[in-house]
Amino acid sequence: MAVTIYDVAREANVSMATVSRVVNDNQNVKPSTRKKVLECIERLGYRPNAVARGLASKKTTTIGVIVPDISNSFYAELSRGIADVATMYEYNIILSNSDKRADREVELLVDHFGKQVDGLIFMSDSISEEARKEMSIASVPVVLAGTLDQQSQFATVNIDYEEAAYEAVKLLASNGHKRIIFVTGTLTKDINRECKKVGYERALKDAGIELDDELVFEIDNTYDSAYESWKQIRTFSDRPTAIFAGNDDIAVGLLNGIRDDGLLVPDDFEIICFEHSNITRIVRPQLTTVAVPLYDLGAVAMRLLTKLMSDEEVEEHKVILPFRFEKRDSVK
Amino acid sequence: MAVTIYDVAREANVSMATVSRVVNDNQNVKPSTRKKVLECIERLGYRPNAVARGLASKKTTTIGVIVPDISNSFYAELSRGIADVATMYEYNIILSNSDKRADREVELLVDHFGKQVDGLIFMSDSISEEARKEMSIASVPVVLAGTLDQQSQFATVNIDYEEAAYEAVKLLASNGHKRIIFVTGTLTKDINRECKKVGYERALKDAGIELDDELVFEIDNTYDSAYESWKQIRTFSDRPTAIFAGNDDIAVGLLNGIRDDGLLVPDDFEIICFEHSNITRIVRPQLTTVAVPLYDLGAVAMRLLTKLMSDEEVEEHKVILPFRFEKRDSVK
DNA sequence: GTGAAAGCGCTAACAA
DNA sequence: TTGTTAGCGCTTTCAC
Numbered sequence: 001m002a003v004t005i006y007d008v009a010r011e012a013n014v015s016m017a018t019v020s021r022v023v024n025d026n027q028n029v030k031p032s033t034r035k036k037v038l039e040c041i042e043r044l045g046y047r048p049n050a051v052a053r054g055l056a057s058k059k060t061t062t063i064g065v066i067v068p069d070i071s072n073s074f075y076a077e078l079s080r081g082i083a084d085v086a087t088m089y090e091y092n093i094i095l096s097n098s099d100k101r102a103d104r105e106v107e108l109l110v111d112h113f114g115k116q117v118d119g120l121i122f123m124s125d126s127i128s129e130e131a132r133k134e135m136s137i138a139s140v141p142v143v144l145a146g147t148l149d150q151q152s153q154f155a156t157v158n159i160d161y162e163e164a165a166y167e168a169v170k171l172l173a174s175n176g177h178k179r180i181i182f183v184t185g186t187l188t189k190d191i192n193r194e195c196k197k198v199g200y201e202r203a204l205k206d207a208g209i210e211l212d213d214e215l216v217f218e219i220d221n222t223y224d225s226a227y228e229s230w231k232q233i234r235t236f237s238d239r240p241t242a243i244f245a246g247n248d249d250i251a252v253g254l255l256n257g258i259r260d261d262g263l264l265v266p267d268d269f270e271i272i273c274f275e276h277s278n279i280t281r282i283v284r285p286q287l288t289t290v291a292v293p294l295y296d297l298g299a300v301a302m303r304l305l306t307k308l309m310s311d312e313e314v315e316e317h318k319v320i321l322p323f324r325f326e327k328r329d330s331v332k
Numbered sequence: 333m334a335v336t337i338y339d340v341a342r343e344a345n346v347s348m349a350t351v352s353r354v355v356n357d358n359q360n361v362k363p364s365t366r367k368k369v370l371e372c373i374e375r376l377g378y379r380p381n382a383v384a385r386g387l388a389s390k391k392t393t394t395i396g397v398i399v400p401d402i403s404n405s406f407y408a409e410l411s412r413g414i415a416d417v418a419t420m421y422e423y424n425i426i427l428s429n430s431d432k433r434a435d436r437e438v439e440l441l442v443d444h445f446g447k448q449v450d451g452l453i454f455m456s457d458s459i460s461e462e463a464r465k466e467m468s469i470a471s472v473p474v475v476l477a478g479t480l481d482q483q484s485q486f487a488t489v490n491i492d493y494e495e496a497a498y499e500a501v502k503l504l505a506s507n508g509h510k511r512i513i514f515v516t517g518t519l520t521k522d523i524n525r526e527c528k529k530v531g532y533e534r535a536l537k538d539a540g541i542e543l544d545d546e547l548v549f550e551i552d553n554t555y556d557s558a559y560e561s562w563k564q565i566r567t568f569s570d571r572p573t574a575i576f577a578g579n580d581d582i583a584v585g586l587l588n589g590i591r592d593d594g595l596l597v598p599d600d601f602e603i604i605c606f607e608h609s610n611i612t613r614i615v616r617p618q619l620t621t622v623a624v625p626l627y628d629l630g631a632v633a634m635r636l637l638t639k640l641m642s643d644e645e646v647e648e649h650k651v652i653l654p655f656r657f658e659k660r661d662s663v664k
Numbered sequence: 665g666t667g668a669a670a671g672c673g674c675t676a677a678c679a680a
Numbered sequence: 681t682t683g684t685t686a687g688c689g690c691t692t693t694c695a696c
Contacts, residue, residue: 002471004689015667020691030665045469050447051392052689054383055672062426062447071412071627073405080403083429092447094394095427097415115382115394115424137377139334223614252614259616279611282555282584284591295403336673347683352675362681384673387688 003046012040023048054116062092063305064112064120068100073277074247074294075123078146081298082121089306091118102128109134119305121298122154123147125189141308145301146294148190155308155317157301161191164290164323165199168272169244171288173207175270175332177242180204183229183254184246185221196246196274215240219250226253234261245273248280251287255330271330285329293321335378344372355380386448394424395637396444396452400432405609406579406626407455410478413630414453421638423450434460441466451637453630454486455479457521473640477633478626480522487640487649489633493523493606496622496655497531500604501576503620505539507602507664509574512536515561515586516578517553528578528606547572551582558585566593577605580612583619587662603662617661625653 005023009016014033021029022037029037040046054060065082067075079095086093094112098105105124109131112120119141124131127149135142135154144156172180182200187193201211217233219225226249233240233254245251251273258269265271265285273280275289300319307314337355341348346365353361354369361369372378386392397414399407411427418425426444430437437456441463444452451473456463459481467474467486476488504512514532519525533543549565551557558581565572565586577583583605590601597603597617605612607621632651639646 002689006689016690017667017669017692018665021666024691028665033665047442047446049387049689051383051386052672053691055381055387055674056689056691058672058691060383069412070402070415071405071408073403073408076403076405076408080401080429083402083427087428092426092428092443094424095415096419096424097412110379111424114379223610256614256616278555279614282588282611282615284588334673338673348674349676349683349685350681353682356675360681365681381673384688385675387690388673388675390675390688 002049003044005046005048008037008040008044008046011044012037058116060116060118061090062094062115062117063302063309064108064115064117065093065095065123066098066105066108066112066120067095067123068125069097070095074146077276077294078123078298081295081300082145082302083298085299085302085306089302091306098124100125102131106130106134109138113138113140119143119309121145121301121305125186125191127190141305143301143305143308146191146297148194150190150194152318155304155314155319157297157304157319157321159292159297159321159323161195162199162202164274164292165196165244166203167199167325168274168290169200169203170207171331172242172244172270172272173203173209175242177240177270178209179212179215179238179240180209180242180244181215181217181233181240182244182246183217183219183226183233183250185219185250187218192246200244221247221249223249223253226250227257228253230254230257230261233257241268242270243272245271247274248276248287248289251289251330252279252283255283255287265330266332270332275326280326280328288328288331289326291324291326293323296321334381335376337378337380339376340369340372340378343376344369390448392448392450393422394426394447394449395634395641396440396447396449397425397427397455398430398437398440398444398452399427399455400457401429402427406478409608409626410455410630413627413632414477414634415630417631417634417638421634423638430456432457434463438462438466441470445470445472451475451641453477453633453637457518457523473637475633475637475640478523478629480526482522482526484650487636487646487651489629489636489651489653491624491629491653491655493527494531494534496606496624497528497576498535499531499657500606500622501532501535502539503663504574504576504602504604505535505541507574509572509602510541511544511547511570511572512541512574512576513547513549513565513572514576514578515549515551515558515565515582517551517582519550524578532576553579553581555581555585558582559589560585562586562589562593565589573600574602575604577603579606580608580619580621583621583662584611584615587615587619597662598664602664607658612658612660620660620663621658623656623658625655628653 005016005019008019096108121143184192219229272288275291280287280289337348337351340351428440453475516524551561604620607623612619612621
């Protein structure tokens with residue numbers, strides 16, 4: 001059996017309450033007794049049981065993080081931002097992958113709340129009604145990171161994806177391109193459908209370019225899928241000359257397709273995309289991108305959650321972080 | 333206040349014990365009472381409190397995972413393997429980043445064990461004495477994933493890195509190369525020092541090539557650092573003609589350095605490396621590699637941990653998974 | 665500054 | 681098949 005607070009109390013000839021005070025840095029303990037207790041703790045090798053503490057105090061110093069897929073560098077980077085701030089505030093993280101399945105998300109929410117997390121950070125393509133309900137009835141705060149809330153019900157941390165998309169496509173249009181392809185991951189993802197696509201269309205409209213649904217390619221959000229999609233794109237008789245890619249994996253798949261075909265970037269095609277990892281600097285030519293501050297998105301989401309958990313005043317529940325443009329070599 | 337098991341018991345006119353039995357799928361409950369209890373649970377919206385359950389049962393159905401850095405694709409992939417098997421056995425994961433700092437690792441171990449995890453998976457470059465001690469006195473099983481244990485004290489899951497390195501370098505030697513560079517991350521990492529370097533040296537020796545310390549480059553384990561190191565490598569008067577890189581990030585940094593300098597792979601240099609991500613297929617030429625089954629490493633480690641946690645017989649505590657060779661275009 | 669005692673919400677004997 | 685009753689190890693009033 002492990003050493004308990006009671007064993008320490010007996011050994012030090014004090015009550016459990018006093019040991020508890022020492023362990024929790026309560027000031028109402030005489031220095032000499034504190035010292036005595038500390039010695040006994042050391043001698044017996046006492047380690048507080050966080051589960052018992054959680055039951056008694058109703059605080060677990062643990063937060064839940066539900067992420068589509070931690071092996072996706074987008075979420076891995078975001079999670080690292082969450083984790084670092086969590087560490088700073090002495091929270092542990094229960095991390096679960098949902099694979100974006102709505103049923104799984106709900107299961108995980110129930111599961112995490114059942115474990116009495118003190119707060120939760122949720123990431124998803126789109127919030128299902130069931131997930132929304134589960135988060136609504138939760139007795140602890142919830143923050144969405146890199147995830148839209150179309151009902152403005154929860155605290156969120158994002159960048160202005162639409163504006164970013166707008167500026168990216170505007171750059172392409174200002175370079176004289178008339179036929180600009182938009183290659184995106186699934187449009188069931190709110191950010192793709194409501195922001196990136198909308199920004200793309202607005203930029204075209206502002207540039208006096210007519211929309212053409214044939215130029216929008218909805219594909220799997222992977223390098224391989226993008227590489228394959230090139231084979232379809234190349235068949236256009238009136239070939240497009242510029243590409244706006246929803247992210248860097250897609251852009252690189254396209255880039256390789258183009259180059260393996262003997263065409264040149266940026267001469268035959270100009271490319272711009274959202275940047276989620278350093279792959280954009282590794283490929284040649286290096287890609288011009290909208291740099292998304294993933295780490296910061298996570299860090300700020302966690303910081304916001306700490307405020308919510310301690311009932312601090314929060315000026316704004318809907319945080320928009322700035323993005324950067326990285327001018328490199330895939331655009332002239 | 334949340335609904336407790338007691339509220340359900342009262343509502344259903346049964347004892348807490350019966351409700352507990354229903355919740356835990358204990359068969360000793362009459363179908364009719366089970367139904368009645370289930371209805372009350374539904375009606376009241378009862379959700380079991382896992383913390384209370386953990387305190388009473390001494391099982392938290394949570395395991396700890398300590399990883400150097402989740403934003404590193406190597407560990408992200410490994411963690412995904414762990415997570416999927418954990419889900420299968422209904423365990424949650426507390427995930428923490430150590431940044432390979434020994435002091436932090438110890439803190440985290442104490443912290444995780446304090447949270448009463450039912451088991452723990454540990455990953456690190458090298459096990460410090462303090463970390464070893466902490467894991468030794470733990471009352472729950474520990475498994476090391478992708479991490480060496482030079483004292484064979486813990487259960488581990490790895491591949492045979494030395495043999496993999498040996499074969500990689502042997503391939504280079506058999507292609508006629510005499511001056512083969514080894515570019516590795518820090519040699520304070522056990523796997524680099526005790527396996528990859530040893531395999532490299534053994535292959536050279538077997539090929540009758542004399543060792544030359546000047547051909548071993550110990551650098552930071554990053555793309556940028558490798559890119560920089562090329563500037564040093566190019567200054568050799570008697571230029572090497574082949575490179576064995578410790579991992580794909582290093583290999584790609586080197587590759588880009590070489591190509592940006594106008595040299596060709598594999599004509600001027602042949603390259604082979606350990607593969608941890610799909611970057612090796614994305615670059616041109618595609619890299620010939622030793623493919624490390626990261627996901628499986630994690631999955632098998634977790635499976636092993638479940639056996640240890642339920643006191644099942646375990647045939648072998650030191651698991652060695654097979655690796656594959658991926659012949660691609662960076663080697664002739 | 666310290667102690668006594670009542671829980672926190674559940675599981676798990678043991679009885680019935 | 682069901683209920684009674686101790687805890688699990690800690691925090692937190694409330695007294696003194």
